[in-house]
Amino acid sequence: MASGQDGQPDRRGQADLDRQDGGQDTQGPRSGQLGRASRAGIVVARPFGIPVVVSPYWFVIAGVFIVIYANDFSNSLHGNIRFAVAAAFVVLLYLSLLVHELAHSVVALGFGLPVRRILLYPLGGISELDKEPQTPAREFLVSAAGPALSLALGAVGWGLSLVVTHGVSGSLVRLLMYANIIVGIFNLLPGLPLDGGRMLRAIIWKFTGKPNTATIAAGWVGRALAIALLLVIPFYSDRLAGGIMTGTLWVAVIAAFMWIGASQSIRATKFRERLPELQARRLARRAISVPASTPLAEAIRQADESHARAVVVVDHDDKPIAILNEAAVMATPPQRRPWVDAGSMARSIEPEMILPADISGMALLEAIKRVPASEYLLVEPSGQVYGVLAARDLDHVFAGV
Structure with missing residues (x-):
């Protein structure tokens, strides 16, 4: 759910050069929730002319989420209705993620930055831009658009929860309200590959005039956040969906993707810095x-x-x-x-x-x-x-x- 320029290098010998995709794609994906995803997928829509692609893995993980949430609803809902409600929640949650990514993309288009596609995958979404924002201010605005809209959706959900207070509809409204608020706040954390990391990068870039230095600094903050997530959040995992074991596993996966995404950004930047030596x-x-x-x-x-x-x-x-x-x-x-x-x-x-x-x-x-x-x-x-x-x-x- 960010909208970023994170390259993804890892090289070993000749194969390493190949894996760079011809060098760092300086227009890499903006990943709002974490990590990088494969190019394979199914085009499900084209809002504003932007292809929206769903990763095949999404269907598998979505099924797992439905089972987890259906289990959470077992105290208040019975029979197949809890699975129907869980499925509706998962679909609405990913629609919220799509809107989050569209916010990045629409602002990027407003700055004349072509958007290659939006990819929804199990842990969130990616808005892939064909060009990097030209200034720190544009980088900040493109990155901030997603969390801002997610928090706005959370506020709308809060307003609806005051009106729709009972039954299945009330439960869905409250869940979507919490989901959008959590997505918005989480993505504001100031470390790559999150939106907040892109915003931090823009601020450092503005004051130092050095985008590469800014990326490395924001990448290291992202690594620190990944470690903090592993050390602190498991104490609260019993409050997450699915219980203690599932919650801990979920947090560990998120922390791993944060570490990988931050590390990829750092390596990509170091790669670009060494390009002038390649003569x-x-x-x-x-x-x-x-x-x-x-x-x-x-x-x-x-x-x-x-x-x-x-x-x-x-x-x-x-x-x-x-x-x-x-x-x-x-x-x-x-x-x-x-x-x-x-x-x-x-x-x-x-x-x-x-x-x-x-x-x-x-x-x-x-x-x-x-x-x-x-x-x-x-x-x-x-x-x-x-x-x-x-x-x-x-x-x-x-x-x-």
Whole structure:
């Protein structure tokens, strides 16, 4: 139920670069309740032209919630009516979450920020924006819109509860009133990935002028809140729906998603901060050229002699046709290297594996994502070979992220 720009990086080797989705999606999802959700889902509506997608997992968790709430209603309702009331409550609750997300989205649209979609999933919702708010003030307003509307709905529910005081209708009104008030207040907690965390980020951004610093600070507050939730709330879990065990499990899941969401925001920011270091020319390995028939041992000797860290295989016209695969070389015992041709240890150069020496940043990540490989050939604008870029050298740039 936030509306955020939280990227989600976790990288290991080449696979890590792929999992970044071509680098941090600086327009990541705004997650109002917690965490990140998959892209799969069912489009159920298009208010204001925004696709509303329901995660398939929602139906499973919604069923669990219905059983939990039906059990809570067992003292006042009997038979199948308690399940019907529980189902109605769950549906109305998620409609309230949808309205919460629409508040984020409508304000974002008012600022000219395209909204990709709204996703409802088991623990809440996400408004996915295609652009980050341009100023701290817009970030604050987009983030505050959701909790403000939830609290407004809670106030309306309170007013209705004074009129509808008895029966099933009265119970539903009171439950929805409490649900919207809790959702509104909870999302105002000042830590990512909650709306309050986005608002805190906007405030820090305003005073420091550094959005990355603001994100990291709000992310650490979010982590602290997740720990506090685990340490404090379980003492009150007997007051939550489903009893002590269910309540404790529920709080633990929320705390875990808070920790994950905050951590993703921190990693995404650190990733973006290191993007300027991602320059192919600076990371390139010096290379020598050898014919395909050159013994592997001789190719290695020539590279060592020239203080080169890469070998490019050329044809009879000295045109690069392959790059010696470092992993294959390391796996070949030294005693076999004089009897193995360099060409047999090389990977053919596909057109997409030839990159401009000046490529950098997100353009470089997108290029290597299109054709995953261990090495890439870097060339000058004139077509002259500049060197070889090894994927493992890219990983070192993001070490610790």
